[in-house]
Amino acid sequence: MALAARYRRAAIKQQLVTANWQSGNDITAQVRMRFSSAPAIILNTTANWAITPVKQQHWQLGWQVIPLQQQQVKLRWRQLPLQQQHTLTHWRMAALKQQQNVATWGVSALHTQQLQTGYIYPGITAKRFDLLWRTDGEVTRYYRLPYGPRPPSYICTQNYVPPSGKVTLRFIDPAQPQQGNVTLRFSNANNPIVCVLDNGGGLMPPSPEVPTIDTSRPIRPARRRSYIMQPQLRCYRVSDNLEINIISASWAINRSSWAANITLNCGSRIDRDRLLTGGPQLFKLVVNGYELFGLAENGSMSHSFGQSSWTITGRSSIAELASPNAAARSYTNTTSKSVAALITDELDNTGWSLNFDMLPFNVPAGAFSYQNKTPIEAIAQIVAGIGGMLYPDGSTNTLHVKPQWPVVPWGITIATADVAVHDDVILNYSESPASTPACNAVFVRGEQQGVECKVRRSGTAGDVLANDIVDPIITDQLAARQRGTAELAECGRKTQISITLPVMQDLPLCLPGTLLGVAWQTDIYKGMVDSVNLTASRNNDGSMTVRQTVGVIRSYE
Structure with missing residues (x-):
């Protein structure tokens, strides 16, 4: 069975539809129907498929629920070289008119919320974590959380620190007899300020503990197979x-x-x-x-x-302050002053300051005088009279006054060396005897207003006397004790040693008064630095040599 259909447009006046039924090769029935579409149109159905011109109906798929007006979530990520980078996501929910959430990540230039973290190792100076909450342009909450290892610092206090040994109480005014208990009240106002070094750090220290001049650890150069020198x-x-x-x-x-x-x-x-x-x-x-x-x-x-x-x-x-750069003068103290004040008077209007590291005492009026001496010569007379020595520090214009023997020979064995050297850095070593009679006592006296004292070495009978010492500055027992200690320290069996050393970062200049520890071959000892001679020279080939020759006094006490 076959069905054929023909279709013609408006220009065609007649349309014929023919349907034939057949069985095998014979046509058993045939029906013909003719009609014309021009005079009347009974039913007309049109279906057009188009994209652009069609306006009748618009069907759009969106992510929304009709009653909502607007809701926006904005996520912004910013990093230093980038100026702007963001991603926008929109959705809508019921009953909300407007809601905005802003999450901003920034390092330097953002104002709404800032997260800053800094870390420096080993010299950590600051590390913090800042959070800012902002609404409508105003900061509503601010919180700062310090974090990170703390830097090394000194912790100072004026609280009483109990000394070792016995405590001696001295009362100046006579006591009035009274009944009952006597109450002693002590104040921290006059206590010295004691500072303790806090190495800082957290679970791990930020830097190794480096010995300073205030610690009891000696400066010791490391042992190496070779030392690379860069002289300057x-x-x-x-x-x-x-x-x-x-x-x-x-x-x-x-x-x-x-x-x-x-x-x-x-x-x-x-x-x-x-x-x-x-x-x-x-x-x-x-x-x-x-x-x-x-x-x-x-x-x-x-x-x-x-x-x-x-x-x-x-x-x-x-x-x-010496001749010929300063004029000589004569002086007599007309008022009672401390020994440090006498030295400070000589340094007035010179730009120099004093660091007095000896026991102070009072000098009565008229007890000290000199004739035709420059300021530094007068200071040297005072310091020598009490058994001290001078060292000028030109970098700070400070004149240091300290004992000739900061550590006495009979106390060297239990003292800690300031600098320790070994035979890896010793370039030259020589020694010669320098012994004097082993005296254990000396008489020290002043003049018109002075005192007279017998200074005896502790633990001895005081039966071997040294030559008497007479000096007008000896006006107090403390002055006599310091001068007598210096005189007795020079006595006894000693050896003058000359050691040549390099000058490096971990081996500084060994100044006079430094307690030097020496490890030379199988001999280990400590001695007092008496002198130092620093030399630096350029050779013909352009190389440079820097050496320090240290004179050390070794005492066999």
């Missing part, structure tokens, strides 16, 4: 920081002198004259990072065939 020798004029070309330099000082003797070998006549123009000039000598200050006082020149040299000689910068 520089000289600058202090007034304008002008560098002076020098070829070699030497700097030497001992316990009995108040200034170091300095010699500079300049590279040219111009360099020599730069330190002498307009009078003596202050200069700064830098040797392997250590700064030494001096005053250029004299210049000289030496010439031979094909070779010339220009030399500057001077002393430490404290020489400004």
